Amino acid sequence: MRYLPHTTEDVAEMLAAVGAGSLEELFAAIPPECRRRAEMRLPEPLTEWELDAHIDRLAGRMATAPEAKVFVGAGSYDHHIPAAVGFLASRSEFVTSYTPYQPEVSQGTLQAVFEYQTLTARLLGLEVANASMYDGASALAEALLMAVRVTRRPRVALARAVHPLYRRVVETYLAPAGVEVRELAFGPTGATGAAAIGDAAELAAVAVQSPNFFGCIEDLPAIAQTAHAAGALCVAAFSEPLAFGLFKSPGRLGADIACGEGQSMGIPRSFGGPGLGMFATRMQHVRHMPGRLVGETTDVEGRRGFVLTLATREQHIRREKATSNICTNNSLCALTAAAFMACLGGSGLRELARLNYDRSEYLKARLRQAGVGLAFDAPTFNEFTAVFPPRFRDTYRRLLDRNIMAGLPLEPYYPELADHYLFGVTETMPREDMDALVREVQS
Amino acid sequence: MKEFPGAGGLILNEPLLWEQGRRGRSGYSLPRPDVARAEPPAELAGEGPDFPDLSEAEVVRHYIRLSQWNFSVDAGFYPLGSCTMKYNPKTNERQASRPGFAGAHPLLPAALCQGALELMAALECLLAEITGMDAVTLQPAAGAQGELAGMLIFHAYHRQQGRPRSKIIVPDTAHGTNPASAALCGYTAVPVASNERGVISPEAVASVMDAETAGIMVTNPNTLGLFEENIRAVAEIVHGRGGLVYGDGANMNAVLGQVHMGEIGVDVLHLNLHKTFSTPHGGGGPGAGPVCVRRRLEPFLPVPRVRYADGVYTFSDDYPLSIGKLQAFWGNMGNLVRAYSYILSLGAANLKRASQLAVLAANYIKERLKGVYHLPYDRPCMHECVFSDKLQQAHRVSTLDIAKRLMDYGYHPPTIYFPLVVPGAIMIEPTETESKETIDRFIEAMQAIAAEAEQSPDTLHQAPTRCRRRRLDETAAARKPRLTG
Numbered sequence: 001m002r003y004l005p006h007t008t009e010d011v012a013e014m015l016a017a018v019g020a021g022s023l024e025e026l027f028a029a030i031p032p033e034c035r036r037r038a039e040m041r042l043p044e045p046l047t048e049w050e051l052d053a054h055i056d057r058l059a060g061r062m063a064t065a066p067e068a069k070v071f072v073g074a075g076s077y078d079h080h081i082p083a084a085v086g087f088l089a090s091r092s093e094f095v096t097s098y099t100p101y102q103p104e105v106s107q108g109t110l111q112a113v114f115e116y117q118t119l120t121a122r123l124l125g126l127e128v129a130n131a132s133m134y135d136g137a138s139a140l141a142e143a144l145l146m147a148v149r150v151t152r153r154p155r156v157a158l159a160r161a162v163h164p165l166y167r168r169v170v171e172t173y174l175a176p177a178g179v180e181v182r183e184l185a186f187g188p189t190g191a192t193g194a195a196a197i198g199d200a201a202e203l204a205a206v207a208v209q210s211p212n213f214f215g216c217i218e219d220l221p222a223i224a225q226t227a228h229a230a231g232a233l234c235v236a237a238f239s240e241p242l243a244f245g246l247f248k249s250p251g252r253l254g255a256d257i258a259c260g261e262g263q264s265m266g267i268p269r270s271f272g273g274p275g276l277g278m279f280a281t282r283m284q285h286v287r288h289m290p291g292r293l294v295g296e297t298t299d300v301e302g303r304r305g306f307v308l309t310l311a312t313r314e315q316h317i318r319r320e321k322a323t324s325n326i327c328t329n330n331s332l333c334a335l336t337a338a339a340f341m342a343c344l345g346g347s348g349l350r351e352l353a354r355l356n357y358d359r360s361e362y363l364k365a366r367l368r369q370a371g372v373g374l375a376f377d378a379p380t381f382n383e384f385t386a387v388f389p390p391r392f393r394d395t396y397r398r399l400l401d402r403n404i405m406a407g408l409p410l411e412p413y414y415p416e417l418a419d420h421y422l423f424g425v426t427e428t429m430p431r432e433d434m435d436a437l438v439r440e441v442q443s
Numbered sequence: 444m445k446e447f448p449g450a451g452g453l454i455l456n457e458p459l460l461w462e463q464g465r466r467g468r469s470g471y472s473l474p475r476p477d478v479a480r481a482e483p484p485a486e487l488a489g490e491g492p493d494f495p496d497l498s499e500a501e502v503v504r505h506y507i508r509l510s511q512w513n514f515s516v517d518a519g520f521y522p523l524g525s526c527t528m529k530y531n532p533k534t535n536e537r538q539a540s541r542p543g544f545a546g547a548h549p550l551l552p553a554a555l556c557q558g559a560l561e562l563m564a565a566l567e568c569l570l571a572e573i574t575g576m577d578a579v580t581l582q583p584a585a586g587a588q589g590e591l592a593g594m595l596i597f598h599a600y601h602r603q604q605g606r607p608r609s610k611i612i613v614p615d616t617a618h619g620t621n622p623a624s625a626a627l628c629g630y631t632a633v634p635v636a637s638n639e640r641g642v643i644s645p646e647a648v649a650s651v652m653d654a655e656t657a658g659i660m661v662t663n664p665n666t667l668g669l670f671e672e673n674i675r676a677v678a679e680i681v682h683g684r685g686g687l688v689y690g691d692g693a694n695m696n697a698v699l700g701q702v703h704m705g706e707i708g709v710d711v712l713h714l715n716l717h718k719t720f721s722t723p724h725g726g727g728g729p730g731a732g733p734v735c736v737r738r739r740l741e742p743f744l745p746v747p748r749v750r751y752a753d754g755v756y757t758f759s760d761d762y763p764l765s766i767g768k769l770q771a772f773w774g775n776m777g778n779l780v781r782a783y784s785y786i787l788s789l790g791a792a793n794l795k796r797a798s799q800l801a802v803l804a805a806n807y808i809k810e811r812l813k814g815v816y817h818l819p820y821d822r823p824c825m826h827e828c829v830f831s832d833k834l835q836q837a838h839r840v841s842t843l844d845i846a847k848r849l850m851d852y853g854y855h856p857p858t859i860y861f862p863l864v865v866p867g868a869i870m871i872e873p874t875e876t877e878s879k880e881t882i883d884r885f886i887e888a889m890q891a892i893a894a895e896a897e898q899s900p901d902t903l904h905q906a907p908t909r910c911r912r913r914r915l916d917e918t919a920a921a922r923k924p925r926l927t928g
Contacts, residue, residue, distance in 0.1 A: 005878040023799040045790030059543025061558035092517035093510035099727040104910040108513035109726035118927040134584035137771035172767035248489035272549025272772025274729035297920035305912040309920040315623035325623035328585040332725030343470035345496035361481035
């Protein structure tokens, strides 16, 4: 086997040094009653080319662009990934290193993560970002647990217009901790009104997503103001951070914690994972923050360098009193996102966000012209909700047979939104494909 | 002449991203506008973030220079204990990057994603067979999230039994994540000390296991690299008093094909695909932490589960006792493809041999360095061995100095100061993919450093001198945190 270098002579010499008669004897410390009685039953090993053929067959049974046309975002977006980003993210010096516990031999990862933290904090309009969380959903759950620690209050309010799968993750994380989750309804515009919050007196946090699951921009200043007036934190989640190239950042609008999914930043959709949990807050809360942090320091010669820092918040020091149990996070995805943001630059990010906005506005307008109703009238980014007559279900199924996914049916997530479909397009969706979609849904 | 890998080299300086570039540059190929420009509402519009503008070539050079400041397992020996830094096969990267997987939207209807669902179902079966457990979830993003899933399953199980419990037993050799994960479920960690043989004794467990205790978290082999030989007796005590046994599978690389985790009494076990199953660690993730359970706990696994009926794979949410969801989507698919490719490339015999060679390499290092460094538990180890700096302390040389000096010789240091039960611990995990020559050369480096500790301890105090940076001031970093630039 090409990964196992030991020859028969190597093994014999090493066994002799150890004083064991055979490889099996090395396991003598395992009592007989703990030994496996039967060998593992696994398929015969594949050669490298047999594996290629096998995985080829499986990958071939997936609907992906350009053959498939997927008009869906919903937390996973098809943005162009520059060749340079993919190339840099596959450098094995980054890929095959461990968490940078030994800073002198890890300055590459450490500086890259420090830069990621800085760019992320700037993007989200906050003072400090961590080294990454697993994904947008678990980042939101950890943000709410953090708000509970900061305020010492046992209850949070969570908008129903937050990604439904994120809300399920929040429920998983918060239920055993005894934190109560109150749901905030969305209004007829598709946005969550600050009035929905009601009495915020016992709340640790008011959490919304902006742009929300329906693509609608929330009125963050009003929500933040209501939360702050009651002593609660304002948590702003997101699944499409590209929006902040065009719209005001959550930090600037009053969010105390901004958290969400960074997959849009140069990371392949990869059937949903790995993604990138982005997480930023104000400096005053940094010691309550979950996750790893890289900080700047100097070496014994006074030269600038970087280290993992504020570890006293973390599991390996604080054990059960840690701010989170997270250790391995999504570091390589953070590096990828930083390289993506560096390629775009400030000017590029702004222009790319505009191009995305233009495209979804175009599709919106074309559908409206074709007589398709739009569910909500709040301003949107990249995504919007259309309403079709019930007979559209047959059209939808026919289109699926042709590898066209004409939006995401919302009814499984929102029973009250039968015949509502969430559409998403990005800069990679050509105009002719949008025109073709409009013709198809009309017929 | 023999040479250690450590060498002086040309290390290029590189500033931070925003210390370079010029407004108006770009490293991105923007699409040609083919639809009309739309104006967003003025009151919502912002200015966009203050990012530097760089050319593509500037970005590439920046990250290439940074990459050269990193030690990696592709470049050298990385015996970081408890982390299983084995070789990461390149074919796995090819498989994970196929457009069919890398480009797939997670919310595709089942008919359009049969390949991914089939792979997930197959990988679940392979991991169940390898561990000897009955059912598997691939959703947890990393080992710590797998532990959280395990604790949530404990919590849900006891609630369903009608008796929620409040405590959990965590041995002193456990990873720090264990108590942190348990705390997320509201459990109070009850410590038990390991005995003079470095393992848990059934008596110690019996003295704390009561009707308020949800169960025990056991890392087996433990963090001293020793097999928990009393595991069956411990499991019987815990089960007898209504508790469950959690197995931290971070050290599974020691026992592939040797131990049937189900039969020794483990109820829930997490695996780190980025350790045992060769997926790269990425400088701190992404990993993947599948959780395997016995049949009676299957109803509690996270949703959705992959089901197969009438020739079609589907996702199903129809598990009312499930603990819920841990990630928005289904798991770190990229790493699932890599681990699947790894298992299919090795097969049963090679996986078993991998563990045998990993254990052989650790015992070989232990025997050859015994006496040169203090060995607190002088008995056969599994896939890692733990030394301490006790002998070097006489020369005012510490574990930290030894670790830093190893860098100058061209090696990544072992895990240090862990496990906590050994003061000044030096935990070495060589893995099965390192050749005897590599290991011999490392042993020589460790011997040379021990000699230096006696003859010129200051050489060690000054180390490292060949890296991009010399020792960094971690105290100053924590006292006045500077976390953004």
